[in-house]
Amino acid sequence: xxxxxxxxxxxxxxxxxxxxxxxxxxxxxxxxxxxxxxxxxxxxxxxxxxxxxxxxxxxxxxxxxxxxxxxxxxxxxxxxxxxxxxxxxxxxxxxxxxxxxxxxxxxxxxxxxx
Amino acid sequence: xxxxxxxxxxxxxxxxxxxxxxxxxxxxxxxxxxxxxxxxxxxxxxxxxxxxxxxxxxxxxxxxxxxxxxxxxxxxxxxxxxxxxxxxxxxxxxxxxxxxxxxxxxxxxxxxxxx
Numbered sequence: 001x002x003x004x005x006x007x008x009x010x011x012x013x014x015x016x017x018x019x020x021x022x023x024x025x026x027x028x029x030x031x032x033x034x035x036x037x038x039x040x041x042x043x044x045x046x047x048x049x050x051x052x053x054x055x056x057x058x059x060x061x062x063x064x065x066x067x068x069x070x071x072x073x074x075x076x077x078x079x080x081x082x083x084x085x086x087x088x089x090x091x092x093x094x095x096x097x098x099x100x101x102x103x104x105x106x107x108x109x110x111x112x113x114x
Numbered sequence: 115x116x117x118x119x120x121x122x123x124x125x126x127x128x129x130x131x132x133x134x135x136x137x138x139x140x141x142x143x144x145x146x147x148x149x150x151x152x153x154x155x156x157x158x159x160x161x162x163x164x165x166x167x168x169x170x171x172x173x174x175x176x177x178x179x180x181x182x183x184x185x186x187x188x189x190x191x192x193x194x195x196x197x198x199x200x201x202x203x204x205x206x207x208x209x210x211x212x213x214x215x216x217x218x219x220x221x222x223x224x225x226x227x228x229x
Contacts, residue, residue, distance in 0.1 A: 037220075043205055044222040091157065099211035099218050101148055104158045 002027045004094050006105035013082055014113050021077045021108045023092030029053075034068065034075045035093040035102065045091075050098060051075065082112045116142050118210045120221035127198055127228055134194045135224045137208030143188035144210035148218070149181075152205040164191050198228040 003026040013019045025034065036048040049059060051068050059066045063080045079086055089109050093102040117140040127133045137147055146165050150158040162178075164170040164185035172178045180202075182194040191210075195202055207223040 042222075043207075043225070045207065045220040047220075050217070095218075097214075099146070099213060099216045101160050101163055102150075102158075102209075102218070103160075106157050 002094050002103040004092050004103055004105035006092055006108050008108045009106070010109040010111070012111045012113065015084060016081050018078060018080050019082050019110065021090050021110070023075045023077065023105060025073050025075065025094050027094060029096050033095045033098050035095070036066065036077050037091045037093065039089040039091060052098070084112050084114055086110060087112045116219040118208065118219045118221040120208055120224050122224060123222060124225040129199055129228055130197055132194055132196045133198055133226060134192055135206055137191045137210065137221050139189045139210040142212050145188065145213040146211045147185055147191040148209045149183060149193050150207045150209070152207060158207060195226065200228045202226065203228045
């Protein structure tokens with residue numbers, strides 16, 4: 001069975017601070033995909049990144065970066081110089097394929113104060 | 115980019131009535147669609163997987179006679195909540211995938227309130 005754990009339920013930071021959201025996963029599959037989604041108050045999920053299990057390279061996209069470590073089964077997400085618009089719920093998710101059903105973590109509520 | 119729509123975006127219904135939610139892939143053919151449910155301040159939980167032309171596969175604990183899923187075409191899946199009760203009030207989100215080699219795209223969600 002697959003499992004995703006986001007230990008941080010809520011994080012509160014002040015604008016311009018860096019913040020890291022943790023994600024730990026469990027799976028017996030040798031091939032799998034990891035995702036991060038953002039869910040603003042509107043409720044619509046916003047896709048942030050997809051990473052397959054064979055690609056351990058870290059990824060950077062603007063102020064966002066992701067650190068994937070298979071050795072610790074972690075896929076952490078860092079926002080550099082946070083902004084108020086980053087306030088949302090962030091979900092880490094796991095799937096056996098790029099297009100299959102997702103197992104979501106519990107989500108982390110990020111609040112960025114001005 | 116791939117777009118998935120849901121209709122309605124929100125609905126209020128009385129206890130005991132049925133409500134239908136539509137999920138459409140607007141610019142691609144979705145061989146597989148997924149239905150998720152999200153209670154307030156909680157995570158998304160998969161309810162069922164539907165493949166076009168086949169019966170849906172329900173996750174453990176999801177009542178298939180209560181949550182009827184139909185995936186009659188490659189662009190439309192429907193979720194019907196039958197005899198709705200207040201505890202069915204939730205945010206229902208669908209996603210669609212063109213299948214192998216593709217990705218999964220989410221709809222904007224439908225907020226159901228049962229009074």
